[in-house]
Amino acid sequence: MVTIRLARGGAKKRPFYHVVVADKRAKRDGRNIERLGYFNPLAEGGDDRLRLDMERLAYWQNQGAQLTDRVKSLLKEWRKMQSAQQEA
Secondary structure: OEEEEEEEEEEOOEEEEEEEEEEOOOOOOOOOOEEEEEEOOOOOOOOOOEEEOHHHHHHHHHOOOEEOHHHHHHHHHHHHHHHHHHHO
């Protein structure tokens, strides 16, 4: 089974996550199929906190990939950000 999940990067005490498509059996930071975006929980100023390639995300969901709970909540947050930007 294929999942869309977070792979941790960054340094000690400075996390940075890539949103990746990976086999469910692969290690958290191990082999992935495709990188769909990133999540930076410590973003400051003009830095992007979250970036996703929605076309590829939709493609993988149509192929049967399952989202982890954290990625589901990030997707919800991303949609709120996009609607707020369109209203402004």
